[in-house]
Amino acid sequence: MKTLVKKDGLFPSLENKSIHNFFDDFITKDLFDWTDRNFAALGSNLPSVNLKETDTKIEVELAAPGMKRDDFKVEIDNDILMISSEKEDKKEEVNKKENYIRREFNYQTFSRTFSLPETIDENKIEATYKDGILHVMIGKKEGIQKRSLKSIPIK
Numbered sequence: 001m002k003t004l005v006k007k008d009g010l011f012p013s014l015e016n017k018s019i020h021n022f023f024d025d026f027i028t029k030d031l032f033d034w035t036d037r038n039f040a041a042l043g044s045n046l047p048s049v050n051l052k053e054t055d056t057k058i059e060v061e062l063a064a065p066g067m068k069r070d071d072f073k074v075e076i077d078n079d080i081l082m083i084s085s086e087k088e089d090k091k092e093e094v095n096k097k098e099n100y101i102r103r104e105f106n107y108q109t110f111s112r113t114f115s116l117p118e119t120i121d122e123n124k125i126e127a128t129y130k131d132g133i134l135h136v137m138i139g140k141k142e143g144i145q146k147r148s149l150k151s152i153p154i155k
Contacts, residue, residue, distance in 0.1 A: 023152045034144065046110055058138040065132030072134055079118060083134070084111040119144045
């Protein structure tokens, strides 16, 4: 007698069956996974971002481990914050004794843009990179009050 075993997926399979069920792998892992976890499997390198706003500043934390401070470009234009990076690595190994050359290259790029409120002070911006996280601090103009929430009735 063979025992049915519930795997991670939707359909059970036989305990000693060596071939994975096509529907189990395809349907449950690809079709029903609508999160952004699959971007890493597709080769995307879009870094995660945390945004924090206080009364005096806006903080942006961008996770980009393995990069250097010089790999980033941070710009503000017309209340749009643009954070981008381009990184290219090339490696070459030559072994004349065994008569081969191995060349490898890797190119990574990303760009993130954020709309900023009119209350920011473009003269109070600092960016630092530490422990794999890019920190961008954007100060706000003094004396400008944040508009209060206004509820709009639906007719």
